[in-house]
Amino acid sequence: MATRTHRHPLNATVAVACALLLGLTGCASTELSKGTGPPLGADGYTGPSVTLQYWNGFTGGDGPYMRAMVDEFNAAHKNIKVESNTLGWSDFYQRIVAAVHAGQGPDVAVMQLDNLATQAARSVIVPMEDAIQQMGFTPEDFPETLVKATTFNGHAWGVPLDSHTIGSYANTAQLAAGGVEAQATTGPAFESDLAAVQKGGVAQPFWMPNKWPAHLMFLSLLWQGGGEPYSADGLKATYNSPAGVAALTWMVDQVKGGMSPTNVAIDSQYLAFKNAETAVTWDGIWQINDLKTTAPKLKWSLAPIPKVFAKPASWANSHQFVMLAQRKPDPNKQQAGKTFIKWMVEHSSEWAGAGMIPAYAPARNSPEFKSMPQSALAGQIDNFHYMPSIPGIGDVNAQTLELAVSEAILGRQSPEQALDQQAARADDILAGNAEKFGTTDQG
Known part of the structure; x- marks a missing residue:
């Protein structure tokens, strides 16, 4: 399958040097902010125009569906421009750890659920429970087993997109x-x-x-x-x-x-x-x-x-939206990032076209999803098991x-x-x- 290639924001020297230093938490982690920023307004982000960097690993047949959703979001939000950087999953985690700890990490990313605890321990991602509440999501919006699986050391680290x-x-x-x-x-x-x-x-x-x-x-x-x-x-x-x-x-x-x-x-x-x-x-x-x-x-x-x-x-497993630790957090970008995540989750019946099961209950119960082959498995979602x-x-x-x-x-x-x-x-x-x-x- 064709892979869309994007320019990577880190030069090779910085990426390799930082990757070699990765251990407990990587390099310069003490300078990173651990928060998701100010509360999100009822109308989402209404501030000045911002550009968000969004990283994901959807290089295969799921890629076109993700790109279409990002394009649709951009068309509907004149004050937010989302720029996608798509990397193969085999390179994704090493590069994003290096980028974050070099102070050049993205604003938003998608990670696989079984990697959240690792990236939380490396101080790459930030706790998301406050952001989830600000987006208006409740635990009842997602399968209980999946909500539990996002938890590590007492915090929720991702917003579920799918199972x-x-x-x-x-x-x-x-x-x-x-x-x-x-x-x-x-x-x-x-x-x-x-x-x-x-x-x-x-x-x-x-x-x-x-x-x-x-x-x-x-x-x-x-x-x-x-x-x-x-x-x-x-x-x-x-x-x-x-x-x-x-x-x-x-x-x-x-x-x-x-x-x-x-x-x-x-x-x-x-x-x-x-x-x-x-x-x-x-x-x-x-x-x-x-x-x-x-x-x-x-x-x-x-x-x-x-x-x-x-x-x-x-x-x-599950793809999860995460927000990244930042050296110099931009409150506008943090609010815009939450607006982006909220919109993507609420429109995840479109993402189901990639062969996924929406984690968000209203999307999973939509007529659009119920017409798809994988809907035959959705009734068993409470019996899905995720890695600890x-x-x-x-x-x-x-x-x-x-x-x-x-x-x-x-x-x-x-x-x-x-x-x-x-x-x-x-x-x-x-x-x-x-x-x-x-x-x-x-x-």
């Missing part, structure tokens, strides 16, 4: 050939349907990846079984619990039982689904628009992943949990061995992170 989760995509023609009318809602029914589809002519109807999104599948099943990936204090990995072993064993059994080939390379399961080589795949709702554009003749349905264990649950607010948790997942899932699915270790080995490594990393970020309480 994005994984769902079960099914080739409806192949299901029908096996005598299956609709996607299963429970684990036993799902396994029965796979066997029927297999008899109907699809040799391996449910390819099991060993990399992305395998760990998202594992986390979903872990939560279904009542497990948690990490302890509440953020100091111990708990994904090797009996619930974790059961979850990973179920995934491995799909390979052992012949529902999936061995050694499925990254993205192969999704490409196989698009090519009608497999009947069902679990993947993110961000694939919806890709299926529409690259596989227009494929007939498919989308449903919540089945309840394999005790309760319905699925992994989810632990600084550095993304790196812990990538270095340990994802590796455990891969090793077991590839048959190199048993689920219990893989999870135990990597959980021990995770504990060491978590202890180091707690020292680096200066916190052991993520409440």
Whole structure:
């Protein structure tokens, strides 16, 4: 997919130098303001003309939707001009930390929910509870689980734009050939349907990846079984619990039982689904628009992943609007930034066109959203689970949990061995992170 390139405000020397200094909070953090500025008027921002710098990571198929919304906002607000800087997510966080601590950070940004605690601990973003109140939002406007997930050290750090989760995509023609009318809602029914589809002519109807999104599948099943990936204090990995072993064993059994080939390379399961080589795949709702554009003749349905264990649950993440710490805060820009965030959230039914589920209840209940495929998952939004607010948790997942899932699915270790080995490594990393970020309480 094409990526829109923007000029970056930091020169390479400053960016690299500051990035090398990043540790607990980065460079010059003590000079940064921690507030969101003066109250927002009833009519939003009514001051002199200002230009806001807005950073995001929407370089893929979601990019055009975000750009269209920014253009629409600019057209409706003559005294606010929003200039977007779009960076790939792989570079986004390093660059924004460097920019903020060099005193050249943006006014507003979008970050992924599982990065908020990390950026809060680095003094990159500021608490948002006052801004949220000034925008007129209440906790009831958003899913309770999502509101809780934005909290770290007693503060809310973002304003939710969306939730994005994984769902079960099914080739409806192949299901029908096996005598299956609709996607299963429970684990036993799902396994029965796979066997029927297999008899109907699809040799391996449910390819099991060993990399992305395998760990998202594992986390979903872990939560279904009542497990948690990490302890509440953020100091111990708990994904090797009996619930974790059961979850990973179920995934491995799909390979052992012949529902999936061995050694499925990254993205192969999704490409196989698009090519009608497999009947069902679990993947993110961000694939919806890709299926529409690259596989227009494929007939498919989308449903919540089945309840394999005790309760319905699925992994989810969220894009969050944040405001950045500033060396010399501009009250006008801070008010304008809150006006921008409020407008974007209230118009998030437009953002849903990118394949997302609006976090804002009125947008999620709009006729526009209810006509979209991902609305089939929105009724389960209270069963979405988000990563705990632990600084550095993304790196812990990538270095340990994802590796455990891969090793077991590839048959190199048993689920219990893989999870135990990597959980021990995770504990060491978590202890180091707690020292680096200066916190052991993520409440």
